[in-house]
Amino acid sequence: MPSAGPDVLTYRYNGNMVYVTPAPTYEEGVQYARQVFPELASVDPARIVISVNGLVNQHRQLIRIGPMAWKSVVFSRARFEVLDVTLDPHGPEIVISDHDTLPEYDSIKEKSPDADFLAPSRAPSPPRALHKNMSHHATRSRSRSASPSSSTRSSEPCSTVDWAKSLFGKRVRP
Secondary structure, three states, X not given: OOOOOOOOEEEEEOOEEEEEOOOOOHHHHHHHHHHHOHHHOOEOHHHEEEEEEEEEOOEEEEEEOOHHHHHHHHOOOOOXXXXXXXXXXXXXXXXXXXXXXXXXXXXXXXXXXXXXXXXXXXXXXXXXXXXXXXXXXXXXXXXXXXXXXXXXXXXXXXXXXXXXHHHHOOOOOO
């Protein structure tokens, strides 16, 4: 009487091995691989390949199992036989995510009410003393140009600390 096939097989991915029951279809076999190897959970199923290790011309090599041959190949394996799980380098590089929406930035803002990091930056130009020290660097670099706001800023003295506070928008706590 013919055997119904193995009751347990071994999936191997990146040197890690896990016992699984044989999946009825190729698609379910790929799903099993995604379940038992968490690092595959976000990989597009079309990139996941399941193969047997076979002897071809006296050399060991992986032989990919096609979806149409799944039942014949898998159910003719020996108990505990290893099926190799690999990623197809030519497959699509799409990552599947369970997130259907963009992140909620308001929830981040609620966690840090003092940080207004989503507001556009409108920092003033640096104080004149810093501006003079930086001017020789600007002349050496052709890609840099003077800030348009420097010509419109008043000549009021401003401390470096005040300038840094205004630049980063941080409140100083006593």
